[in-house]
Amino acid sequence: MIDFRCKRNKGEMPTDYSKRRCVLLVFMALCAFVLVGRAAYLQVVSQGFLAKQGDMRHINVLVTPAYRGVIIDRNGEPLAVSAPVDTVTVNPRLLKQIDIRDLAKKELAVRKQLRVKKLNEQQKQEVAALCRNEKMAAIAEMEKILGLPAGKVSHWVNQQKPKGFAYVARQVPPDKAAQVRKLNLAGVNIQREFKRFYPSSEISAHLVGFTNQQDKGQAGLEAFYEHSLRGIPGKKTVLKDGSGAVIADLKNLQEPVNGKTLQLSIDQRLQYLAYRELQQAVTEHQAKSGVLVMLDAKNGEILAVANQPSFNPNNRTELVERLYRNRALTEVYEPGSTVKPFVVAAGLEGGYVRPGDMFYTRGSFPVGGHTVRDVHNYGALDLTHVIKKSSNIAVAQMSLRMPPKYLWGVYKNLGFAAFANVGFPHEAKGSMLDYRRWRDFDRAVMAFGYGFNASALQLARAYTALADDGILHSVSLLKRDVDPDARRVFSAKTARSVRAMMETVISKDGTAYQAKVDGYSVAGKTGTVKKSAGRGGYANKKYFSVFAGMAPAKNPRLVMVVIIDEPSAGQYYGGLVSAPVFSKVMAGALRAMNIAPDQGESMPILLTQKVP
Numbered sequence: 001m002i003d004f005r006c007k008r009n010k011g012e013m014p015t016d017y018s019k020r021r022c023v024l025l026v027f028m029a030l031c032a033f034v035l036v037g038r039a040a041y042l043q044v045v046s047q048g049f050l051a052k053q054g055d056m057r058h059i060n061v062l063v064t065p066a067y068r069g070v071i072i073d074r075n076g077e078p079l080a081v082s083a084p085v086d087t088v089t090v091n092p093r094l095l096k097q098i099d100i101r102d103l104a105k106k107e108l109a110v111r112k113q114l115r116v117k118k119l120n121e122q123q124k125q126e127v128a129a130l131c132r133n134e135k136m137a138a139i140a141e142m143e144k145i146l147g148l149p150a151g152k153v154s155h156w157v158n159q160q161k162p163k164g165f166a167y168v169a170r171q172v173p174p175d176k177a178a179q180v181r182k183l184n185l186a187g188v189n190i191q192r193e194f195k196r197f198y199p200s201s202e203i204s205a206h207l208v209g210f211t212n213q214q215d216k217g218q219a220g221l222e223a224f225y226e227h228s229l230r231g232i233p234g235k236k237t238v239l240k241d242g243s244g245a246v247i248a249d250l251k252n253l254q255e256p257v258n259g260k261t262l263q264l265s266i267d268q269r270l271q272y273l274a275y276r277e278l279q280q281a282v283t284e285h286q287a288k289s290g291v292l293v294m295l296d297a298k299n300g301e302i303l304a305v306a307n308q309p310s311f312n313p314n315n316r317t318e319l320v321e322r323l324y325r326n327r328a329l330t331e332v333y334e335p336g337s338t339v340k341p342f343v344v345a346a347g348l349e350g351g352y353v354r355p356g357d358m359f360y361t362r363g364s365f366p367v368g369g370h371t372v373r374d375v376h377n378y379g380a381l382d383l384t385h386v387i388k389k390s391s392n393i394a395v396a397q398m399s400l401r402m403p404p405k406y407l408w409g410v411y412k413n414l415g416f417a418a419f420a421n422v423g424f425p426h427e428a429k430g431s432m433l434d435y436r437r438w439r440d441f442d443r444a445v446m447a448f449g450y451g452f453n454a455s456a457l458q459l460a461r462a463y464t465a466l467a468d469d470g471i472l473h474s475v476s477l478l479k480r481d482v483d484p485d486a487r488r489v490f491s492a493k494t495a496r497s498v499r500a501m502m503e504t505v506i507s508k509d510g511t512a513y514q515a516k517v518d519g520y521s522v523a524g525k526t527g528t529v530k531k532s533a534g535r536g537g538y539a540n541k542k543y544f545s546v547f548a549g550m551a552p553a554k555n556p557r558l559v560m561v562v563i564i565d566e567p568s569a570g571q572y573y574g575g576l577v578s579a580p581v582f583s584k585v586m587a588g589a590l591r592a593m594n595i596a597p598d599q600g601e602s603m604p605i606l607l608t609q610k611v612p
């Protein structure tokens with residue numbers, strides 16, 4: 001029988017594996033030592049670091065938005081409030097991925113349905129495709145809920161390299177955000193924000209202004225008082241899941257500090273009256289625009305400031321710069337004949353004009369190579385009739401009696417060519433030629449309101465000096481009881497004398513009979529100002545129709561200026577275009593404020609209806 005066992009050659013030594021065994025054992029021991037050391041290092045030495053790294057991936061610090069301060073009128077009526085809304089964001093990378101948990105649930109359901117323990121590769125692919133289709137359907141439903149164009153979010157998801165973050169919709173109502181939340185889409189996050197809402201809409205739009213989508217003031221008082229309105233955001237730590245969705249609030253690090261409430265001097269009832277009548281006048285006279293300013297004659301508070309055309313700050317598609325510019329505070333006009341009462345007051349105050357003086361007009365008056373003209377030949381006029389008939393020639397003659405520095409100083413003391421510091425963005429300063437450069441003709445035309453310019457607010461402020469017995473008031477958009485910066489510019493006697501002259505303007509043979517207010521005495525002055533065409537010339541048949549006045553004239557409580565830009569329906573005189581607006585708004589304002597009539601037996605009627 002053949003023996004197949006290997007036979008050692010004679011003299012050959014047996015193989016020794018002991019050294020190899022030792023090397024292997026040492027190697028295995030070293031590996032075990034390294035593993036144990038590494039485990040000890042991770043569990044003991046690096047425990048804090050690793051815990052921190054884990055927290056960084058799941059615990060985040062979120063900013064808690066602060067509630068923006070409310071803007072209210074003098075009676076507490078809201079003009080700007082913030083309502084809670086939500087912002088929807090997505091992570092397209094996460095949104096593109098199929099959730100492993102969802103896939104596992106779907107595979108389990110299919111296995112039960114097919115009664116098999118395991119799915120083959122084709123079946124797994126079909127289940128994955130089904131999950132993907134369901135997710136895309138949910139994305140399409142989200143787009144529909146939020147009113148987005150179909151496929152907007154799907155396009156981000158289907159890109160070859162999706163981005164990691166995108167805003168889907170901002171300022172979403174809470175009910176719609178709740179519907180999106182129910183879709184339970186991984187990669188979709190919803191954060192709480194605030195949306196600014198303006199209950200008075202167009203009525204106070206130019207004054208209050210508006211905010212952007214980040215709730216930051218962009219125009220008007222919203223922009224000027226941004227620092228105090230915006231508040232201070234808070235901070236909190238939250239726990240997020242793998243998809244980035246917040247699943248729990250852990251700790252408040254800093255409570256948000258809400259913005260301060262801003263109470264204005266505006267009376268929303270009077271603001272509505274001003275808005276309504278100004279809108280009607282601009283439409284009726286086919287004018288380009290119109291402004292109105294109403295002041296408290298006793299402390300300089302701004303009670304109403306209206307502009308036409310207006311805009312709706314709640315509708316961002318209407319936010320065009322030319323519409324939301326507050327022309328009453330930021331644009332300037334040559335004031336025209338509305339400054340004639342100041343010239344008369346300056347003459348009386350300085351002794352350059354006496355109460356019994358007569359002025360001979362004759363229809364034209366040559367000055368420095370030019371001619372000053374009146375609409376009619378009024379002949380001889382006393383001071384009262386100079387104001388009543390609005391004679392350019394008479395006030396030009398008065399101004400030539402005064403030293404240039406004196407008249408310039410009176411205008412400066414009244415606040416012309418100086419900021420009123422009312423607290424509004426881009427407030428107009430106006431301009432006036434230095435008196436050292438005045439020629440005789442400059443002195444003449446400045447007496448009837450040409451050669452310098454001012455805003456409607458500046459003109460209204462100047463009229464407080466006549467309304468409050470010679471005391472000029474600073475102006476304020478914030479509610480206050482007294483004016484800390486009031487100062488005297490005329491004597492009480494001069495102011496009362498000029499005010500009595502201005503009452504005759506409202507008489508039947510005056511230039512502004514349509515400014516009358518039943519039951520109340522009114523003092524005022526018209527202005528029909530040619531519009532500048534540049535380079536010292538004036539446009540043909542283009543005017544500003546102006547009226548400035550106060551009531552009750554015996555003891556004025558309210559001062560108002562109305563300016564209509566380019567009325568083109570036929571009438572353009574200030575007494576026919578702007579004076580009726582003054583009459584309607586002043587009548588409603590006096591009665592709304594329960595100011596007693598000083599003429600006749602008319603009784604005040606309270607304005608009790610709710611402002612729209």
